[in-house]
Amino acid sequence: MMEKKIDELLKKNHLSVTGGRKKILELFLQQEGALSHSDIERKAGEKFDRVTVYRTLQVFLEKGLIHSIPTSDNSIRYALCKEDCSGGHHHDDHVHFICNTCGNTVCLEGVSIPAIRLPRGYSADQVEMLVSGVCKSCNI
Amino acid sequence: MMEKKIDELLKKNHLSVTGGRKKILELFLQQEGALSHSDIERKAGEKFDRVTVYRTLQVFLEKGLIHSIPTSDNSIRYALCKEDCSGGHHHDDHVHFICNTCGNTVCLEGVSIPAIRLPRGYSADQVEMLVSGVCKSCNI
DNA sequence: AAATTATTTGCAACATTGTTGTATTTTTGT
DNA sequence: ACAAAAATACAACAATGTTGCAAATAATTT
Numbered sequence: 240m241m242e243k244k245i246d247e248l249l250k251k252n253h254l255s256v257t258g259g260r261k262k263i264l265e266l267f268l269q270q271e272g273a274l275s276h277s278d279i280e281r282k283a284g285e286k287f288d289r290v291t292v293y294r295t296l297q298v299f300l301e302k303g304l305i306h307s308i309p310t311s312d313n314s315i316r317y318a319l320c321k322e323d324c325s326g327g328h329h330h331d332d333h334v335h336f337i338c339n340t341c342g343n344t345v346c347l348e349g350v351s352i353p354a355i356r357l358p359r360g361y362s363a364d365q366v367e368m369l370v371s372g373v374c375k376s377c378n379i
Numbered sequence: 380m381m382e383k384k385i386d387e388l389l390k391k392n393h394l395s396v397t398g399g400r401k402k403i404l405e406l407f408l409q410q411e412g413a414l415s416h417s418d419i420e421r422k423a424g425e426k427f428d429r430v431t432v433y434r435t436l437q438v439f440l441e442k443g444l445i446h447s448i449p450t451s452d453n454s455i456r457y458a459l460c461k462e463d464c465s466g467g468h469h470h471d472d473h474v475h476f477i478c479n480t481c482g483n484t485v486c487l488e489g490v491s492i493p494a495i496r497l498p499r500g501y502s503a504d505q506v507e508m509l510v511s512g513v514c515k516s517c518n519i
Numbered sequence: 520a521a522a523t524t525a526t527t528t529g530c531a532a533c534a535t536t537g538t539t540g541t542a543t544t545t546t547t548g549t
Numbered sequence: 550a551c552a553a554a555a556a557t558a559c560a561a562c563a564a565t566g567t568t569g570c571a572a573a574t575a576a577t578t579t
Contacts, residue, residue: 255576257527258528276565276566277564290529290530290568291529309450311447311455313454334495347498349498350497352508355474355493357476358489358515359515360514360515361476361487361515363510363512364510364511364512364513365510365511366508366509366511367451367507367508369506369507369509370497370504370506370507371505371506371507372501373501373502375498375499375501378500395545395556397546397555398545398557400556427558429536431556431557431558
């Protein structure tokens, strides 16, 4: 079942498959939303050291397994990349949504970021779009 | 000169005019870009306590003198609001730009955030758009 | 399958960032 | 100039993030 998918994902990205990595990947897979560092620490922290969580997230970021989502409250969230985004920029095509009610952060895969016209002289490299409001589940 | 403008701004927002607040406001006015907490601490920290900087920024935020800009590197930046945004949401109409070369963050007042279509069930409250790339000054 | 090598982990120690309470100082309004 | 209100510094603390290194675990070789 999921075990297999996890192992594959790790191997595909040239990462040793270890307990900590499997656990954290599992959290992402079963969550299907974004997780903050403290979320992860809370859910996996009893079994793994804080430092391991930091390092694991960093490695996942570098390998393009996850991407980071900036938020207004100074707490970065991380979410699984649907496709490989190890190049660095393959995830900036969808909008991120934070629910003010439940606090969940999700990637709106269907909603793509519209192009904008920058002032003369500016060149864009990456675009983030972050919407906050009330999500489907909380919007009874 | 600037002294006067600063005093006015503070008074208009029902804030006592004190050394710390004047200094921090001055930094914002002469910077004309966004500042991170550590920026401010570095530039005003010799004269003022760290806690004072925190509390001052918090008050400025509440009063709508400044607004915060989320960034990917987990370090919120603050920028002066052109108009009053004490209501909370009056600043989400422009795009923010971070230069990867010089590190500066600016508000692109002229560039407004395009409307997007959210999936059924979602309602938006606030929208942030964050572009990173190379700014005018660095794009020789 | 055992041994070697490479990688990951936990731990400790530390640095940075952010928060809270309180006494003192400064500002404001009268 | 005085009383009341507000802001500040200081100390103590909590939370978050970083680094080096020894021990443990995973991958590779024979």
